[in-house]
Amino acid sequence: MVEVPGLTERGETILKQLDALPQAEKARFLVELSGTPEGRQALHEVKSIVHTLEQRFGHSDPREITKEIGRLGLSDKAMIERIKDVARISDRANRAELSRLYELTRGLKKGLGLGI
Secondary structure: OOOOOOOOOHHHHHHHHHHHHHHHHHHHHHHHHHOOOOHHHHHHHHHHHHHHHHHHOOOOOOHHHHHHHHHHHHOOOHHHHHHHHOOOOOEEHHHHHHHHHHHHHHHHHHHHOOOO
């Protein structure tokens, strides 16, 4: 069984701030995060958690993880809720970071066009 890592208190605080932002402001916040050691650590934690969830449950989507937890028959309610919370926060942060990187890449490719 693969153990699912948790978030540090500071990392969780940062990621909850990100989660509370409107979609339009998330990219700017992620740029600011990646410029600080604490932010880079929080983003590293997210990548680690997403990777581990994918290994353990086959995906990192919190909705699917909830189904998988039910199938496994886990009974500790506090642990189940904690896994769901960490999965939700990590999934949203990971998707926001992937979207930001996609837009950055798209902008770079667009700028390299021939302009014909």
